[in-house]
Structure formats: structure tokens, C-alpha cells
Amino acid sequence: MASTPPQDAPPNGTLDQIPRGDSVRVVGVDGADAIARRLDDLGLRVGVEVEVIRRAPLGDPTVFELHGYQLCLRRSESERVRVAEMTPPDVIGRER
Amino acid sequence: MSTATLDTSSADGPSVFGLLGSPNAGKTTLFNALTGLRARVGNYPGVTVERREATLDLGGISATLIDLPGTYGLEPISADEAVVGDVLAGRVEGVDPVDGLIVVADACSLSRTLPFIGEALHLGRPVCVVLTMLDELAARGGQLDLERLEAALGVPVVGVVGHRGRGLDRLRSLLAAPGDWSSPAILPPSDRAERAGWADSILSTVIEVRAARHALTERVDRVVLHPFWGTLLFAAVMVTFFQLIFSAAGPAMDWIDGSIGSIAGAARATLPAGWMADLVADGLIAGVGSVVIFLPQILILFSLLYLLEDIGYMARAAFVIDRLMGRIGLEGRAFVALLSSYACAVPGIMATRTIPSPRDRLVTILVAPLMTCSARLPVYALLISAFVPETTVWGPIGLQGLVLLGLYVGGAAAALAVAALFKRTLIRGDGLPFAMELPTYRWPTLRVWASQVFESGWAFLRRAGTIILIASILLWVLLSFPRVEAPAHLDEQAAAAYSLEQSAAGRLGHAIEPAIAPLGFDWKIGVGLIASLAAREILVATLAQIYAAGSEEETDSLRDALRSDVRADGRPVFDAPTVAALLVFFVFALQCTSTIAIIKRETNSWRWPAFAFTYLFALAYGMSFVAHRLVAAFV
Numbered sequence: 001m002a003s004t005p006p007q008d009a010p011p012n013g014t015l016d017q018i019p020r021g022d023s024v025r026v027v028g029v030d031g032a033d034a035i036a037r038r039l040d041d042l043g044l045r046v047g048v049e050v051e052v053i054r055r056a057p058l059g060d061p062t063v064f065e066l067h068g069y070q071l072c073l074r075r076s077e078s079e080r081v082r083v084a085e086m087t088p089p090d091v092i093g094r095e096r
Numbered sequence: 097m098s099t100a101t102l103d104t105s106s107a108d109g110p111s112v113f114g115l116l117g118s119p120n121a122g123k124t125t126l127f128n129a130l131t132g133l134r135a136r137v138g139n140y141p142g143v144t145v146e147r148r149e150a151t152l153d154l155g156g157i158s159a160t161l162i163d164l165p166g167t168y169g170l171e172p173i174s175a176d177e178a179v180v181g182d183v184l185a186g187r188v189e190g191v192d193p194v195d196g197l198i199v200v201a202d203a204c205s206l207s208r209t210l211p212f213i214g215e216a217l218h219l220g221r222p223v224c225v226v227l228t229m230l231d232e233l234a235a236r237g238g239q240l241d242l243e244r245l246e247a248a249l250g251v252p253v254v255g256v257v258g259h260r261g262r263g264l265d266r267l268r269s270l271l272a273a274p275g276d277w278s279s280p281a282i283l284p285p286s287d288r289a290e291r292a293g294w295a296d297s298i299l300s301t302v303i304e305v306r307a308a309r310h311a312l313t314e315r316v317d318r319v320v321l322h323p324f325w326g327t328l329l330f331a332a333v334m335v336t337f338f339q340l341i342f343s344a345a346g347p348a349m350d351w352i353d354g355s356i357g358s359i360a361g362a363a364r365a366t367l368p369a370g371w372m373a374d375l376v377a378d379g380l381i382a383g384v385g386s387v388v389i390f391l392p393q394i395l396i397l398f399s400l401l402y403l404l405e406d407i408g409y410m411a412r413a414a415f416v417i418d419r420l421m422g423r424i425g426l427e428g429r430a431f432v433a434l435l436s437s438y439a440c441a442v443p444g445i446m447a448t449r450t451i452p453s454p455r456d457r458l459v460t461i462l463v464a465p466l467m468t469c470s471a472r473l474p475v476y477a478l479l480i481s482a483f484v485p486e487t488t489v490w491g492p493i494g495l496q497g498l499v500l501l502g503l504y505v506g507g508a509a510a511a512l513a514v515a516a517l518f519k520r521t522l523i524r525g526d527g528l529p530f531a532m533e534l535p536t537y538r539w540p541t542l543r544v545w546a547s548q549v550f551e552s553g554w555a556f557l558r559r560a561g562t563i564i565l566i567a568s569i570l571l572w573v574l575l576s577f578p579r580v581e582a583p584a585h586l587d588e589q590a591a592a593a594y595s596l597e598q599s600a601a602g603r604l605g606h607a608i609e610p611a612i613a614p615l616g617f618d619w620k621i622g623v624g625l626i627a628s629l630a631a632r633e634i635l636v637a638t639l640a641q642i643y644a645a646g647s648e649e650e651t652d653s654l655r656d657a658l659r660s661d662v663r664a665d666g667r668p669v670f671d672a673p674t675v676a677a678l679l680v681f682f683v684f685a686l687q688c689t690s691t692i693a694i695i696k697r698e699t700n701s702w703r704w705p706a707f708a709f710t711y712l713f714a715l716a717y718g719m720s721f722v723a724h725r726l727v728a729a730f731v
Contacts, residue, residue: 068236069533
């Protein structure tokens, strides 16, 4: 698991803290255990864009959109995903 | 049902294909589209993971298709997930080694799945990639170049729309000749990070236009997952769901009950009087009736469950309630199963199939019998109406209603508490993180839906039905033998009471009296408890027979008989502590062979039903004892 974020994108939080409606880019997943592997299998890999769609009425879990699908994660897992704000080139380069 | 056997392991037998893919990739839809209604459903040895396979007819050539459990990766993170790897490696007894792999991937989220496909290429078997949901991809404006994907991967790539049958012909012709499949010249990297890079480089040439968000899903979710309206909708759906299982099944169940009664009556009329006629009428026909009586609830439950699942609402319901269920260590999907158990634990336990984590599923199965099912109601109604005074407590609220409510709440609270306890001790989490896809909304296909409902009903009849039938006949034998002729001066009701007391069950009731005396129960209640192992409501009929109180419909006479019965020392049998203890006993005890049978069927071993029966019996005995002492101390 890559644990050092790219230099141009400083880590500025974990996925559970990102407000609804924001898009971020994954810079790393904490740990190298089974859960980290599963998060990787679910597509939470370095460089992947994730949008926070909505939180459940009781505040947890949260629906994220990534890779063209919607994934629902609890805080206990999403707090292990370190993310950075989208940099301007990201936003421009999004339409491929 | 197909007649093909499961053990066709020789090299010249039919080819065996494994369907591999993530839980929502459309594997089951593809499986059903390829095989029709011919799935053989079972369990993998040692785990509660469902095993489905079917024989495929490929125009004269037959092949076996195994629907492997859905998985996001090939490095298992639990014992249950290891099943996939074990099957692929040919390590599972009774499952043939796989000749070829069909990797199923959702075309809309190909960028997520491509590393998984790369992982599958390392398994050393011929691989064919099937892309599903092409219709949805098109609807969302996305475009993929399948030919480039095929060239980049080096293996055949087929696009299908499973429920429309598109692409299936090409897939069938591929399956007819797995030896002809192309294989990659160079395997993808085996390191995770490098494989992600490999996937990205392929994706950049294959994805022409990325799929936009599904517009309908986005619009609907704005309401369905709204903090207020979403919660309201959740409550409305659950109440309707419960109401339909609870009440809509009623007329059908009454009809079955009536028909079984008249068939038994007809059999009794044709056969010469004697134990043979009793066996056919009260043992065999009534036993079949006790199986068939569950069908209305099971069919209604699964019609609704699969409808909600196929539309895409189940995942959303789980999302709304997950936080609460998370507190007791379960996840949102367990809610529906527990709610269904309020009607009956048998369909409730079958509904646990929608829980992806096998450990969570097991915990839910073990606590489902604690939810107050409808079979307890006749018992509660009899005891409450006979012994709880009809006083008002406050305004329109009466004491009788409060006691009934207390019993319902008590059962549910016990279920949640025991679930939390089990998750923290005996059956800890399997380390699976909670991760659930929210599928896009889609119209269900009638054929797929009907086949799922049919499969559930059939599985119940075939696999739990036989156990229930055998158990009801055994109980009938206990209650009817040895046959002792009643003295001639007794009337019909008294004679029935006499022969019941002389039966094996009657003697057993006497034998267990010392053991149940601390709860205030005498041998008559003991016989009732033994008889109610068949089904809880039988307690009422058995007590009616023991007290020679006529048929069970005449509850007034039974109530009077219960009230006036006294012990040797002149105290009433049914004093307040005993009534409280008996009510509490029924809150906890697993007095239901059908539930035991369905736990056996769903967990594929006698270990868990034995465990459930034992722990619930211990709980029932302990709590009854406490209730008896508490009431005795305060009244």
C-alpha cells in the first residue's frame, strides 16, 4: 500500500470528514491488514476520485461514489482512507 | 430438476465453469439466464455459504455451471470467503475442479473491477470476461471499446444483457469449447500497486466515454434517502411488509388448516377405527399440514423480499437502519429478518440469506426465535385472559394489554441483547468491513423474480419439510402410545384425558415434574410443554385435552378448568407466580420443531439448532425461575 502521498497533494483529511457534495482524491489507506486490502478491492486506491453523496439519517454510514458506482461505508472504515482536495489539474482533467 | 449427478469428475465428463465476480455484478441474473430453473442449491461443507450449481445445455454438449459466492478480491479475509479459493483450487469435496472461469463484471464500474480480473488471470485457468449491465451503461451515456479490452486482456470478452438474453449466444458457443479460448501472452503484474497501474493503462484506451450518474436513481434517492422522508418511507415499507406477512397469509393458512382437517376427517371415515386411522389422520395428514401451513407466509415474504431486493430498495433500507443495528454488532440487513420473525421465525430465518456476512447471519438466525412469533399469541391470549385481571391502568390502557405488550417488547429486547452478547463473545465479527453497494434502481424481471420465490418455497418443502413431518409424527407417537383403554364409565372427554396421561408423553410429564417444580409447573403443564415442541400453540389444545375441557374452541371451559385446578395442598395450580413463569418460559423457549428444522437447513449442520435449543431452554428456565420468585415475593 502506498503510504506516502504525492508531494503536490498534501493530505488534508480522512474520507469520513469530507462534507457532503465534495469530491476528493484518495492518497492512501491506513494499515496493511485485511480491511485495508478489502478497501483496495472496493476501488479505494491511490489517485481515485471519490465524491461524498449523502450520509444516513442517523449520521452513519455514508454513501460515496467512485468508479461509477455507489458504495456505502461506515465511519470505522472510511476514517482509514486518507484523501486530498482535488487540485485544479484534476478538475480540468476529469473530462477525459 | 435435472437428473445429472454432481460427481462427474473424470476428464472426459462435462466441462465445469465457475462464475466469479463481485456481489452486485449480475452473476445470479446471468446464472439464471443461462440455466433457467434448474439450479441445485446446497451449502459448502463447514460454512453457511450457499452453493448453487446447474447443468447447462449447450446444444448437445452439457456443462456444469457453479455460481461462486460473490467476492471483491481473491485474497480471502474470512474463512467463509476462502470457499471461493478452495473451489477454484479443487479442494472442496464433491465439487469438480473448474475447467474455465467466467469473470462477471459490471460494465459501469469496470475501472474498479479490472484489477480483480487481472488477479483472476493468475489462477491458471482459461478465463472469459463477461461484461454485464451494458444497457445501463448506454443509458448513462457511457461507452466502452470491448474489442480493445479483449485485445488488451488477451482473453475473450463478451457483453451481455442477462435479463434480455443479449450476448448469451456468443457466450454459449464459447462455453462449448473452452479449449479454444485465447489466453494472455503476458500475465498482469502480481503486485497490487503494479496491477492497479496495469489496469489504469488499459482503461485509458478502453473507456471512450465515462458513464454519467444514473439520473433516475439520483432523483429517486433524493427522496428515498432523505433524512426525514427516507426514514418515513422506511417505516412505511417495513410496516406494510410486516402487515402483509402477518395478516395476508391468514386466509390462506385458515384454508389450508380447514382442508387438512377435512382430508383427515375423510381418511378417518374410510379407514377402520383404530390406531392405523389415528396414525393416518392425526400423525401423517396433520404432519403434512404442519409443513404446508408455512407456505403462504414463506411465499409472501420472499415475493416481497426479492421484489425489494431486485428493485434496489433493500440496500437502501439497510443504509437507513444500519446505525441502530450497528450498535448491537449487526448490520442493516438483519433488521428485515428480525422483523419477519415477528410473524414467524421460519420465514424470518430464511430471510437472513440477504445478510452478506455469514457470522452476522448466524447470529441473526440464533436470536430470531426470540422475536414474538404469531404462534405464541394463542398461548399468551389464553393465560392472560384467564389470569390477568381486566383492570384499567391508565385511561384506555388495560392491564391485560400491558402484559401482552410487555411480552412482545421483552422478546425483542432479549433478541437484541443476546445478539450483542454473541457478537462480543461467541461469534465475533469475521473482520469483514461493512461495505455495501447501492445498486441503481431497475425494474425487476418477472421471470427472475418468480424463479427466486419458487426456489425458496421449494427449498423449504424439500429440506425443512421432511424434518418437520418426521418430528410431528414422532410427537404424535409420544402422545398416543402406549394405548391404554380408558375405564368404561368415563365420558369421551375424560377418556381422552385418561389416555393422554397414560401415554409416553403423559408419563414423561410426570417424570419431569421434579425438574419443573421450581417454576411452579406440575405434570400437566409438563405434558403441555412436551406437546408444544411441535408448535407453541399446541399447548392450548393439549391443556384442553388434559383438563377434558372439550375442543380447543371452547376456551371458556378451559379457562374455568385452569382457574379451578388445585394442588395436593389445596393451593391453585395456576397461581400468579406460576402464570408469570409460564408466560416468561414461552418468551424464551425454542418450543418449535419447525424452527429447529429451518436452522438445520440454513446452517447445514445439527450443531447450531442444538445450540439454539439449549441456550434458549437454559434462558427460558432461568428467567422463568426468576419470574416465579419475583412474583411470589411481591404478590
